[in-house]
Amino acid sequence: MSSKPLNLKQKPSVSPLHPDLPRTAGGRLVWSRLYGSSRGLAIAQAAANHHAPVLVVTPDARSARQLEDEIRFYASPNAEFCVTTFPDWECLPYDVLSPHADIISQRLLVLSQLASWNKGVVLASVPTLMHRLPPPQYVAQYSFVLKPQDPLKIEQFREDLVRSGYHSVSQVMEPGEFAVRGGLIDLFPMGSDTPFRIDLFGDEIESMQEFDPETQRSGRKLDGIRLLPAREFPLTPDACQFFRQRFRARFEGDPQKVSLYRDISRGIIPAGVEYYLPLFFPETATFFDYLPAQGACIIDANTADAARAFLREAEERFLERRHDRTRPILAPHELFLAEQELNGALERHSRVVLLPFKADEERHSQTPETVSDSLVRFDTLVPPALPVDYKAQAPYAALFEHLRTYRGRTLLAAEAPGRRETLRALLQDNGFAPVDVDHWQDFLLSGVRLGLTVAGLDRGLLLPAPLIALITEPQLYGERVAQRRRRARVRRDPEGVIRNLAELRLGDPVVHEDHGVGRYLGLQILDVGDGSTEFLTLEYAGGDKLYIPVVALHLITRYTGTDPEHAPLHRLGGDAWEKAKRRARQKAYDVAAELLEVYAIRAARKGHVFAPRDSEYAAFAEEFRFEETPDQARAIDEVMTDMESEKLMDRLVCGDVGFGKTEVAMRAVFLAVHDQKQVALLVPTTLLAQQHFQNFGDRFAELPVRIELLSRFRSKAQQAEILAGLANGTVDLVVGTHRLLQGDVCFKNLGLVIIDEEHRFGVRQKERLKKLRREVDVLTLTATPIPRTLNMALAGLRDISIIATAPEERLSIKTVISERNNALIREACLREIRRGGQVYYLHNEVRTIERAARQLEELVPEAEIRVAHGQLPERELERVMMDFYHQRFNVLVCSTIIESGIDVPTANTMVMARADKFGLAQLHQLRGRVGRSHHRAYAYLLVPPRSAMTETARKRLEAIELLEDLGAGFTLASHDLEIRGAGELLGEAQSGEIDEVGFTLYSELLSRAVKSLERGEDLAQADLVHSGTEINMHAPALLPDDYLPDVHMRLILYKRIANAPTEIALQELREEIIDRFGLLPDPAKLLFTVTELKIKATPLGIRKIDAGPLGARIEFHRQPNVDPTVIIRLLQTAPQTYRLQGPAQLRILGDYPDAATRVDAVARLLEELQINQG
Incomplete structure (x- = not known):
C-alpha cells in the first residue's frame, strides 16, 4: 500500500466533467449524480487542479480500495501525482493483537509526508479516521535525517533508536529493527522498503548503503536516509514513567497485577498496547492535525452511518471487557472520536459531499445545516446493465444492441489481457472492430469509436457530453471475473532456506560422524594450551562430554530421526556407533544403486532438445505483469536450460503457496508449444484444474495456442472432441485431473508433463507418472516437498529450484493455537468481515458440517455463510466455490476440499476446528489458503485441551506456529521428517538405519554412495564414512x-x-x-x-x-x-x-x-x- 507516483495533469480539451473543489476553508459543495465509476473520474480531475492533498473518506476499507482503483485508472500519465491509502490497523476495538510492523510503517510514512505534499489523494475509511493518533510533534521529534560525514556517537544513537521504539536484534530483517556491531550499524527504518548499513569512521558516518535482509549483502550507496519512529507511541524512560502515572491515575486496583503495566515498566512492548495510546501523551491528535489547512476533503454520504456503526461496535466490545481486572481498558471516547468530533474536524476544511443518487438531493436539501450548500449536478448517467444471458439463443444480445444503437463512443474494460482477447474475438465475430487503448486518457485523445483496454474496475460509466460509455465486465457478467493480486517485493535467499536446515538449538540431538549421537549443549571458549579456541559441547550417554573445535564443525549434523527428544545417545568409546554406521552405509549403497538404475535409464534416453529462447519468447516473458523476483527468474532459467538440453528434464519447483510457480510453468509451456510439442498439465482436483485452465487461457490469450480442460465437468461429447484433438495434435495444452492418466488419452507429440502437487495423487497414478518420467520432460510444482522428494533433491538425484519470495506487501500469517472458544471464533470472523474480507471455517467431518454451519450462523449472525465439501454434487460444489471467489458471501464452512483449491486473495482468515487431527504438510497447505494479498492473515487452530492431544499432534502445532515466516514450505518438510520419522523416505522400510544415524547423515551417506557409484566403485572401494x-x-x-x-x-x-x-x-x-x-x-x-x-x-x-x-x-x-x-x-x-x-x-x-x-x-x-x- 505504499504511495506510488501517478501522473494526473488534466488537459481541458479531454476533461469530461470539470469538477471544482470549494475555494475557501470551511466551504462546502455537494456533488450529485455521479453514477458508476464517475466519482473516481471526478476526484482524479479535481485533485489534479488542487495544490494540496485531497482526503477521500469512505465508509469502509473495501470501498476505499475500489475507489483507489478508479482514481488510478482515470489518471493521466503526464505529471507526478501520489495516490495512497492510510491503512487501518486491521484490529478490532480493544484487540489483544497488535498491527503488523508493515502496517505501522505505512501509516507513519503517510503521517510524516502528508504535510509536504503539493498535490495527491489519500484515502481512508471512517473507522481509520476515528482512531486517535500521536501528536504531529511526536512524529517530528523522533524523525531525523542521516548523511555521510554527519557526526554520530554509537551509544547515544542506540539510545535514540530505542527511545524511538526500534528493537535491537542480532540480524536485521524487518522494519523497526537495528543491530550495532563495532563500527557498523544495520537499520530498517519505518516507511522504508529496504534496510540500510551505516559504516562509521570514529564518531563520523563514513558511508551508508542499502543491504538485502536475506543475504545481508550491501548494495548501492546512499546520500542520506530518513528515520521515522518505530511505533505510534514513545518508549523513552520518561514516556514509560508518564504511562505508569496515567495508568495508576486512570485505573483502580494494584497495577502490578496487570501484565501489560509490568511489561511497559520493563520496556517491553506487549501485544495490543495500541489501545492504551492516550496514556503515553498529555494530549492525542487526529488525522486532521496532519492534513494541511488547505487540504480538501471528499466525503461519501454514507460515512455518518459507518461512524455510528463503528462507535456502536466499540461500545459493545467495551461493555464486554470493562470488568476484566487483569486488563483494564480505556473508555471509547478516550480512544476514538465521537461523531460530532469527526464532523467538526471535517468542517475545518473545504469539503465535498458525494451523493450517490438523485433522490438523495431532496432529502439532503431539507436538513438545516445544508441549506446554504452549493449543489453541483453532474450530467453522468446510470451505466446500462448489459447482462449476458447464457440460456438465451443470443447471450450477448444486450451488449450488441447497445454497440449498434449508441451514438457515442464506447470503451470496454476487460479485467485481464486474456479476457480482453476473449472479448476481442467475440466482437470481431459479430462484425465489430475494437481498437486497443492503453488507458482512459489514451481513449479520450484517440477518437476511436470502440476501444478495448485492461482495467479491473467494478463499475462502468456513461457520459452525455461527450457521449462516452465505459463498460466493465461486471456489467456483463454480474461479478468480478478476476481477483486483484499484488506481487513481488520481499526477497528471500533460497540457498539460505536450505542452509538454515542445519541450525542447532540447545538440547538438540546431533550426530558426530566419528562418535555418534549426542546432545548439543552450546558453544564454549576454552584454552587447551594453544590459546583460546571455541568448541561445541556435546553430551553422550552416561553424561560424558565431548568438545568439538569449530574448525571441525563439518563433522556435525543435526539428528532428525523418528523421535529427536528420545534420540538413542551413544557411549563414547563403544562400538555400537561403528556397527550402526556400517549398517547405514550398506543400506545407503543398496538404495543408491537402485535409484541410479532408475535415473540411468532416464539419462540414457535422450530427450527432445527444445528450440532455444528467441524474440517471441522474450515478448511473451515481457507480458508478465509483475516484476520477476530473483529466485523466480533463476527457477525459470533453470527450467529453460533443462529443456534446451538433450537430457530428459525431471525438475522440482518448490515454492510456498501462491509464490509464483505457475509463471515458471507458463514459460515452460510456451517453449514447448512454440516448438510444436504438446503439454499436459496434471492437477489433483477439478476446481484447481478449472482455475489453471482460466489462468493459462488468460496468459496465452494473444497466441495461437489451443488450450482444453479435461475433467469430469466436461460432457462425453466434449471429452471425445478433446481426446481427438490430443490424438491429431490440434490441442496444444490440456489441463486435467487424473483423467489424463487413463488409457484412452493419446498424444500425437507430447513433449512436456507438468504435475501440480504430486503428493496428492494415489499410488497407481504415481506409477503411471514414474513411467512418464522415462519418456518426456517432467516439471513438478509443489508447495510442500514430501520427504522422498526432498531427500532426492538434496542427494543430487533430482534437480530442484526454490521460489521463496513473498508477494509484494504480503504479510506473514499470524497463527493462533487455542482451545475452542466461541468468543474467539466470533472475533476472528468479525475482524475479517469488517475489513471487507472472507473467512474459511474448516470443519472436516462431513457428517456434522451442516450442524457446524448452523452453530456458526447463531454465533456470527452478521456473516453470510455457505457450505462446501467433497460429497456435494460436483456442479453444486463448483458453484459454491465460484460464488466464494466472486465474494457473493463471506464465510465458507468447508472440509479439506479447499486444500488444493482455487486462489481467493480476499480470504484472509481461517478458523480450523480440531487442528490436531491434521498432518503438518496438510496444516501448512491449508493455512496457505489465506494470506495471499496485502492484508495480515490470521489462522486460528482450534484444539482440544493439551492433555487430550498426542505428543506428535502437539509437535506438529508447535512447528506450524513457528513458521509464520513466508517461504517456509521447504523448511517444513524437514520438520515433517523430524515428527513422523523417515521410515517411508524412499518407499521401503529403513527407519531402523535412519533412526540410528539420523536423517541428515543418512542423506549424506546416500549422496556419497551415489557419487561413488558414478565413479564406478563397488562397496569395498567406496569410502562413504568420511567427509x-x-x-x-x-x-x-x-x-x-x-x-x-x-x-x-x-x-x-x-x-x-x-x-x-x-x-x-x-x-x-x-x-x-x-x-x-x-x-x-x-x-x-x-x-x-x-x-x-x-x-x-x-x-x-x-x-x-x-x-x-x-x-x-x-x-x-x-x-x-x-x-x-x-x-x-x-x-x-x-x-x-x-x-x-x-x-x-x-x-x-x-x-x-x-x-x-x-x-x-x-x-x-x-x-x-x-x-x-x-
Whole structure:
C-alpha cells in the first residue's frame, strides 16, 4: 500500500466533467449524480487542479480500495501525482493483537509526508479516521535525517533508536529493527522498503548503503536516509514513567497485577498496547492535525452511518471487557472520536459531499445545516446493465444492441489481457472492430469509436457530453471475473532456506560422524594450551562430554530421526556407533544403486532438445505483469536450460503457496508449444484444474495456442472432441485431473508433463507418472516437498529450484493455537468481515458440517455463510466455490476440499476446528489458503485441551506456529521428517538405519554412495564414512565473542564456514562477514585459512592434519587420491622435511613457532600434492 507516483495533469480539451473543489476553508459543495465509476473520474480531475492533498473518506476499507482503483485508472500519465491509502490497523476495538510492523510503517510514512505534499489523494475509511493518533510533534521529534560525514556517537544513537521504539536484534530483517556491531550499524527504518548499513569512521558516518535482509549483502550507496519512529507511541524512560502515572491515575486496583503495566515498566512492548495510546501523551491528535489547512476533503454520504456503526461496535466490545481486572481498558471516547468530533474536524476544511443518487438531493436539501450548500449536478448517467444471458439463443444480445444503437463512443474494460482477447474475438465475430487503448486518457485523445483496454474496475460509466460509455465486465457478467493480486517485493535467499536446515538449538540431538549421537549443549571458549579456541559441547550417554573445535564443525549434523527428544545417545568409546554406521552405509549403497538404475535409464534416453529462447519468447516473458523476483527468474532459467538440453528434464519447483510457480510453468509451456510439442498439465482436483485452465487461457490469450480442460465437468461429447484433438495434435495444452492418466488419452507429440502437487495423487497414478518420467520432460510444482522428494533433491538425484519470495506487501500469517472458544471464533470472523474480507471455517467431518454451519450462523449472525465439501454434487460444489471467489458471501464452512483449491486473495482468515487431527504438510497447505494479498492473515487452530492431544499432534502445532515466516514450505518438510520419522523416505522400510544415524547423515551417506557409484566403485572401494579433513593448527581459530557477541549467530556462521564447498564460496562468505561485522581479527582470519586448507586437502583423501611447533602430522584415508610417486619424490628430495610414518601417515619436520609458519608448511605440501594429483 505504499504511495506510488501517478501522473494526473488534466488537459481541458479531454476533461469530461470539470469538477471544482470549494475555494475557501470551511466551504462546502455537494456533488450529485455521479453514477458508476464517475466519482473516481471526478476526484482524479479535481485533485489534479488542487495544490494540496485531497482526503477521500469512505465508509469502509473495501470501498476505499475500489475507489483507489478508479482514481488510478482515470489518471493521466503526464505529471507526478501520489495516490495512497492510510491503512487501518486491521484490529478490532480493544484487540489483544497488535498491527503488523508493515502496517505501522505505512501509516507513519503517510503521517510524516502528508504535510509536504503539493498535490495527491489519500484515502481512508471512517473507522481509520476515528482512531486517535500521536501528536504531529511526536512524529517530528523522533524523525531525523542521516548523511555521510554527519557526526554520530554509537551509544547515544542506540539510545535514540530505542527511545524511538526500534528493537535491537542480532540480524536485521524487518522494519523497526537495528543491530550495532563495532563500527557498523544495520537499520530498517519505518516507511522504508529496504534496510540500510551505516559504516562509521570514529564518531563520523563514513558511508551508508542499502543491504538485502536475506543475504545481508550491501548494495548501492546512499546520500542520506530518513528515520521515522518505530511505533505510534514513545518508549523513552520518561514516556514509560508518564504511562505508569496515567495508568495508576486512570485505573483502580494494584497495577502490578496487570501484565501489560509490568511489561511497559520493563520496556517491553506487549501485544495490543495500541489501545492504551492516550496514556503515553498529555494530549492525542487526529488525522486532521496532519492534513494541511488547505487540504480538501471528499466525503461519501454514507460515512455518518459507518461512524455510528463503528462507535456502536466499540461500545459493545467495551461493555464486554470493562470488568476484566487483569486488563483494564480505556473508555471509547478516550480512544476514538465521537461523531460530532469527526464532523467538526471535517468542517475545518473545504469539503465535498458525494451523493450517490438523485433522490438523495431532496432529502439532503431539507436538513438545516445544508441549506446554504452549493449543489453541483453532474450530467453522468446510470451505466446500462448489459447482462449476458447464457440460456438465451443470443447471450450477448444486450451488449450488441447497445454497440449498434449508441451514438457515442464506447470503451470496454476487460479485467485481464486474456479476457480482453476473449472479448476481442467475440466482437470481431459479430462484425465489430475494437481498437486497443492503453488507458482512459489514451481513449479520450484517440477518437476511436470502440476501444478495448485492461482495467479491473467494478463499475462502468456513461457520459452525455461527450457521449462516452465505459463498460466493465461486471456489467456483463454480474461479478468480478478476476481477483486483484499484488506481487513481488520481499526477497528471500533460497540457498539460505536450505542452509538454515542445519541450525542447532540447545538440547538438540546431533550426530558426530566419528562418535555418534549426542546432545548439543552450546558453544564454549576454552584454552587447551594453544590459546583460546571455541568448541561445541556435546553430551553422550552416561553424561560424558565431548568438545568439538569449530574448525571441525563439518563433522556435525543435526539428528532428525523418528523421535529427536528420545534420540538413542551413544557411549563414547563403544562400538555400537561403528556397527550402526556400517549398517547405514550398506543400506545407503543398496538404495543408491537402485535409484541410479532408475535415473540411468532416464539419462540414457535422450530427450527432445527444445528450440532455444528467441524474440517471441522474450515478448511473451515481457507480458508478465509483475516484476520477476530473483529466485523466480533463476527457477525459470533453470527450467529453460533443462529443456534446451538433450537430457530428459525431471525438475522440482518448490515454492510456498501462491509464490509464483505457475509463471515458471507458463514459460515452460510456451517453449514447448512454440516448438510444436504438446503439454499436459496434471492437477489433483477439478476446481484447481478449472482455475489453471482460466489462468493459462488468460496468459496465452494473444497466441495461437489451443488450450482444453479435461475433467469430469466436461460432457462425453466434449471429452471425445478433446481426446481427438490430443490424438491429431490440434490441442496444444490440456489441463486435467487424473483423467489424463487413463488409457484412452493419446498424444500425437507430447513433449512436456507438468504435475501440480504430486503428493496428492494415489499410488497407481504415481506409477503411471514414474513411467512418464522415462519418456518426456517432467516439471513438478509443489508447495510442500514430501520427504522422498526432498531427500532426492538434496542427494543430487533430482534437480530442484526454490521460489521463496513473498508477494509484494504480503504479510506473514499470524497463527493462533487455542482451545475452542466461541468468543474467539466470533472475533476472528468479525475482524475479517469488517475489513471487507472472507473467512474459511474448516470443519472436516462431513457428517456434522451442516450442524457446524448452523452453530456458526447463531454465533456470527452478521456473516453470510455457505457450505462446501467433497460429497456435494460436483456442479453444486463448483458453484459454491465460484460464488466464494466472486465474494457473493463471506464465510465458507468447508472440509479439506479447499486444500488444493482455487486462489481467493480476499480470504484472509481461517478458523480450523480440531487442528490436531491434521498432518503438518496438510496444516501448512491449508493455512496457505489465506494470506495471499496485502492484508495480515490470521489462522486460528482450534484444539482440544493439551492433555487430550498426542505428543506428535502437539509437535506438529508447535512447528506450524513457528513458521509464520513466508517461504517456509521447504523448511517444513524437514520438520515433517523430524515428527513422523523417515521410515517411508524412499518407499521401503529403513527407519531402523535412519533412526540410528539420523536423517541428515543418512542423506549424506546416500549422496556419497551415489557419487561413488558414478565413479564406478563397488562397496569395498567406496569410502562413504568420511567427509572433510580435520585440521588442528594449535592456535586460536574462531570468531571472538567480542567481535560477534551473539552465540546463535556465531554457530550459524561456523556451520556455513565449515560447509563452504569451494574456495570461491569461502571467499564470498569472508567478504559477507567483513561487510556485516567489520574487519576480521587474527583468530577469525586463521579460521578462514584453516577452512581453505581443508577444502584443498579433502579431495586428496587426507583425513587429518595436526600441525604444532615441532612439525605436522598428515593422516591419509585408506585410499587417498594422491600419486604414491609424488610422496616418494618428496621423501627423496627433502628428507629433512618429510618422513613417512606407517603406510597412511606423513610427517612434516621442522621448527614452526606460530600459526603462520605452520599454515605455510601445510599449504606448500598440499600444493605439491595437488599439482601432481593423480
